[in-house]
Amino acid sequence: MKFFVDTAEIDEIAELNDLGMVDGVTTNPSLIMKSGRDILEVTKEICDLVDGPVSAEVVATEADAMIEEGRKLAKIANNIAVKVPLTWAGLKACNTLTNEGRMVNVTLCFTANQALLAAKAGASFISPFIGRLDDLNLDGMELIADIREIYDNYGFETEILAASIRSVNHMSDAAKIGADVATAPPAVIKKMADHVLTDKGLAAFLKDWEKTGQKIL
Numbered sequence: 516m517k518f519f520v521d522t523a524e525i526d527e528i529a530e531l532n533d534l535g536m537v538d539g540v541t542t543n544p545s546l547i548m549k550s551g552r553d554i555l556e557v558t559k560e561i562c563d564l565v566d567g568p569v570s571a572e573v574v575a576t577e578a579d580a581m582i583e584e585g586r587k588l589a590k591i592a593n594n595i596a597v598k599v600p601l602t603w604a605g606l607k608a609c610n611t612l613t614n615e616g617r618m619v620n621v622t623l624c625f626t627a628n629q630a631l632l633a634a635k636a637g638a639s640f641i642s643p644f645i646g647r648l649d650d651l652n653l654d655g656m657e658l659i660a661d662i663r664e665i666y667d668n669y670g671f672e673t674e675i676l677a678a679s680i681r682s683v684n685h686m687s688d689a690a691k692i693g694a695d696v697a698t699a700p701p702a703v704i705k706k707m708a709d710h711v712l713t714d715k716g717l718a719a720f721l722k723d724w725e726k727t728g729q730k731i732l
């Protein structure tokens with residue numbers, strides 16, 4: 516499973532990128548707002564830093580305007596994936612931009628039927644929002660499993676990008692189901708390494724090592 520980082524904070528992306536944990540980045544208007552940066556500037560910096568796809572989201576609501584915004588965003592760098600919402604206008608924009616050879620990430624997906632439409636429109640990525648479904652007492656992970664089954668039934672090449680990830684369990688569950696990608700906040704990715712028994716075991720090893728009086732370097 517590929518790891519995308521769900522943030523527009525350059526320092527956080529760079530830190531995980533140096534660890535080899537970044538296969539791509541997703542941003543959205545709320546994340547750009549949080550960063551306090553200009554969308555074109557910060558997205559360019561992210562694209563320069565990361566080799567994989569960097570999602571930049573359109574904000575128009577009509578298809579023609581979305582297509583124009585998408586073309587402008589795609590000019591930032593070759594690794595831009597234009598992010599469009601899962602509306603009929605977004606699907607039309609997805610189809611046009613895909614036919615122009617651009618990567619498109621269809622976002623705000625909450626049903627298997629929406630994911631089916633995105634695949635038909637030629638999306639490179641579909642972004643089902645797990646956490647926001649869980650927030651409503653629905654089962655976000657069940658949606659990932661349904662989309663996996665449908666895409667596999669018909670050999671759709673659209674990649675399933677599990678989004679709105681809130682916990683480390685979301686990461687392992689998405690991987691077990693076979694999501695192609697998971698996009699998570701940096702804090703969630705960092706937490707994946709934590710275990711109390713790892714900390715306890717390491718402390719005990721180091722204590723015993725001290726008693727040997729040896730040195731490796």
Ligand code: E4P
Binds near residue numbers: 541543622644646680
């Ligand atoms: C994905 O592309 C979105 O930017 C993101 O995962 C949304 O997450 P949230 O529901 O935590 O805002």
